[in-house]
Amino acid sequence: MQQKKIKELVNGAMMLALFGILVLFDTYTGSMLNVILFMLMPLPLLVYGLKNGLKASVILWICEMILALFLGLPETIFYALVAGLVSFVMIHGSRRHWSSQRLFLATLVMMIIAELASMTLLAGLFGYDIEREYASLVAYFPALANWVRLVIPLTAFVLGLMETYVLLNLAEVVCLRLKLSFVEHFHFVYLHFSKRSGLVLLLGCLGFLCPFDLAVFVGIICYILLGIQGLSFLCLWAIFAQKRYAMLVFLLSLFIPVLNLYLVVFGLVDIFSEKRYKIMYNKR
Numbered sequence: 001m002q003q004k005k006i007k008e009l010v011n012g013a014m015m016l017a018l019f020g021i022l023v024l025f026d027t028y029t030g031s032m033l034n035v036i037l038f039m040l041m042p043l044p045l046l047v048y049g050l051k052n053g054l055k056a057s058v059i060l061w062i063c064e065m066i067l068a069l070f071l072g073l074p075e076t077i078f079y080a081l082v083a084g085l086v087s088f089v090m091i092h093g094s095r096r097h098w099s100s101q102r103l104f105l106a107t108l109v110m111m112i113i114a115e116l117a118s119m120t121l122l123a124g125l126f127g128y129d130i131e132r133e134y135a136s137l138v139a140y141f142p143a144l145a146n147w148v149r150l151v152i153p154l155t156a157f158v159l160g161l162m163e164t165y166v167l168l169n170l171a172e173v174v175c176l177r178l179k180l181s182f183v184e185h186f187h188f189v190y191l192h193f194s195k196r197s198g199l200v201l202l203l204g205c206l207g208f209l210c211p212f213d214l215a216v217f218v219g220i221i222c223y224i225l226l227g228i229q230g231l232s233f234l235c236l237w238a239i240f241a242q243k244r245y246a247m248l249v250f251l252l253s254l255f256i257p258v259l260n261l262y263l264v265v266f267g268l269v270d271i272f273s274e275k276r277y278k279i280m281y282n283k284r
Contacts, residue, residue: 008052012060015044019064023072031075039167041083049091050180082114100183111160119152153217189236198271227260230267
């Protein structure tokens with residue numbers, strides 16, 4: 001029992017030291033690389049939590065916050081706070097054996113909230129007036145008056161989506177090297193929403209027809225998620241069909257407003273049919 005406590009203490013000290021290195025690096029570089037460090041900060045706490053449990057990781061998180069308070073910049077303290085909360089979600093999901101889709105969506109929600117908070121709360125802290133920027137954008141682009149207020153939420157969603165994907169893949173690589181139990185095969189070609197989730201996304205796309213900004217925002221998010229599902233399906237087909245260059249074409253089409261509609265169609269086909277399993281198991 002005493003040996004186990006000593007081992008937990010040593011592991012905690014090592015993870016805290018790694019976190020301290022990230023904080024010092026962020027401080028001495030003037031937070032120029034805080035986006036990259038933000039995706040690395042959850043990893044020490046995640047490794048410790050997977051080894052010693054969620055309750056033990058809370059103590060380490062408190063120590064990380066104290067360390068960031070003394071050594072980091074105001075932005076670093078905020079990122080340390082969010083990194084701890086994201087780590088708790090990943091630890092809980094991994095120990096509860098969540099599916100990769102469920103863990104992805106839970107982490108994505110945390111990342112979107114973090115990005116929205118950084119764009120609003122931190123902006124206000126440093127004297128950035130968002131309302132004034134909205135007014136100036138509308139003055140320059142009057143035709144986009146109804147879309148200007150969606151810029152920040154959409155930016156937060158896109159950034160959160162990319163950060164979630166990179167973070168979960170980094171976590172998978174680290175946990176695989178350390179022989180820790182984590183969600184396996186977290187690659188976007190394995191992303192497959194359930195039929196219930198697909199129905200919710202399909203209904204959410206109807207938000208385009210509503211006059212409210214929030215409904216339009218929800219519709220855009222559902223549209224993007226269905227497009228990513230279609231991209232996952234087509235890239236899976238390209239891998240099994242050995243069409244390497246087709247994957248690049250599919251990826252580029254995601255950013256073309258008209259052509260990405262077919263990705264949504266393939267996403268719906270993938271969700272509500274058995275085509276994916278027929279491709280994976282070579283069934284006609």
